Amino acid sequence: MAEKEESVKLLGFWGSPFSRRVEMALKLKGVPYEYLEEDLPNKTSLLLELNPVHKKVPVLVHNDKVLPESHLIIEYIDQTWKNNNPILPQDPYDKAMARFWAKFIDEQILTLGFRSLVKAEKGREVAIEETQEMLMFLEKQVTGKDFFGGKTVGFLDMVAGSMIPFCLARLWEGLGIDMIPKELFPELNRWISNLEDVEAVRECIPPRDKQVERMTKIAEKIMSA
Amino acid sequence: MAEKEESVKLLGFWGSPFSRRVEMALKLKGVPYEYLEEDLPNKTSLLLELNPVHKKVPVLVHNDKVLPESHLIIEYIDQTWKNNNPILPQDPYDKAMARFWAKFIDEQILTLGFRSLVKAEKGREVAIEETQEMLMFLEKQVTGKDFFGGKTVGFLDMVAGSMIPFCLARLWEGLGIDMIPKELFPELNRWISNLEDVEAVRECIPPRDKQVERMTKIAEKIMSA
Known part of the structure; x- marks a missing residue:
């Protein structure tokens, strides 16, 4: 349980799946935190100082410890606030596999x-097919379960959730692609609605329209590059 | 401690830092294992079956559990054979930082x-300088210590050791570059000789000349692409 004298700060960005998933973990653990929004094109000197190697959000500052x-x-977070809802599986193999799929x-x-x-150098149809092939691995992983974590939201739910339905799907929506048809x-x-x-x-979850707009802008930048 | 009835198999490749570091871990833990060499351009059907997502070595098969x-x-390995030499730091923050540098x-x-x-699109001098800038982060991490892991070989030593002195340095050697001058x-x-x-x-450690030859061939392929 977080002690009153503890300081927990998170440097994040509203649209970033990487920082939103950390907020999910803090909220599920019931850890109070101060949120510092980074305006990404104009990174603060604090971010550059705290994450000199990658210069990216999220960065967690827990008392004197800085973690990107x-x-x-x-x-x-899971190991530091141990008593509330576990996030990673306890079994070494299950834990490794959760991390494997998260990286995937x-x-x-x-x-x-x-x-x-x-x-879409090979054409958009091919790119959609290849993406769906990858998504099918996840479809199999969550079959018959409420969440990837089982009965409760776990590590893989945070990673997949922040990245797929609440980020990439907004891009697909903006492009008029039905990537994950029922x-x-x-x-x-079923998992998304759970x-x-x-x-x-x-x-x-970032505001839908704002995220569609953001993702579409990034896509346009990539297309014109 | 490994039990007699346990089966531990490793699919690996002699020149791969990724598979050699796993062997370091097994040896340091004293875990007996059967090693199955993969001839990389001609991957075995066993490898494709065990690692359908990435189709890469290493793959560990521990009894009925398959892990890439x-x-x-x-x-x-560290969590399964707990009683012998710990590999990852116990402290959650130190562990996270070891994983951070490993990924780096x-x-x-x-x-x-x-x-x-x-x-070397910007010229080889620039590429060398940029690489050395990155290596300088590691120089600082190991300063004053026998190993990244402290007094004994730990996770980061296995990752950095297999990748830098015993793999990339063979490429640099083949190209006539003194990348890590004393x-x-x-x-x-000092750490390398430790x-x-x-x-x-x-x-x-892969045989030096064989590794120089292998790395040079890969470099030539990239250069001609």
Whole structure:
């Protein structure tokens, strides 16, 4: 449980799946925190000082400890505020697999579902098909479960949730692509609505229209590059 | 401690830093394992079946559990054979930072020290300088310590050791580049010779000439692409 004298600050950006998922973890753990919004094109000197290697949000500052990167921050939160809702699986193998799929989402799915789709050098149809092939791995992972974490929202739910329905799907929406149709992905669609029913998650969903606009702008930049 | 009835198999490749570091972990833990060498251009059907997402070594098969990706495998080994030499720091913050630097090595250093250097679109001098700037972060991390892990070889030593002195340095050697000169990097040089003094590490160093030859061939492929 967070002590009163503790200081927890999060440097984040409203549209970033990497920082929104950290907020999900803090809220689910019931950890009070001060949120410092970064205006991304104009990074603050505080961000550059705290994350000199990557210069990126999120950065968690817990008392005198400074930690970048969402996966590491969430695991740190899980181990530091141990008594409330566990986030990572306890079993070493299950934990490793949760981390495996999280990396898969932040690398493969992000690359295919965004950059490859927007550039679409082999054509958009191919890019959609390749993205859906990757999403099918996740469809299988969540089959028969309320959440990737089982009965409750866990690490993989935070990573996948922040990245897929609340970020990439806004890009797909802006491009007029139905990437996760109910007929093809019944389990993922069920999971998305389960996620939206959880208050701590719902509070971390970026405003839909604003996110569609942001993602569309990034896509246009990539296309014109 | 590994039980007699346990089965531990590792699919690896002699020149891969990712698979050699897993061997370091198994050896340091004293875990007996069966090693299955993959002939990388001709991947076995076993590898494709066990790692359908990435189709890459290393893959650890522990009884009925199949696990890809070196960072995950090493952490799994550490948590499964708990009683022998700990590999990851126990403190949540120290552990997160070890994982942070490990990722930094496998992404930034690998990209700069290999791909950017070989392609060297801004010129090789610039690529060398940028790589050395990144290496300087590690020089600071190991200052005053025998190993990144402190008094003993830890997670970051396995990741950095397998990648930098025993892999990338062979490429640099082949290109005639003195990337880690003693005057600039006294601490990293001290650390490399400390590493070479540890038997479990030494057993996992790929043969020097063979590795220089392999890395040079990969570099030539990239240059001609």
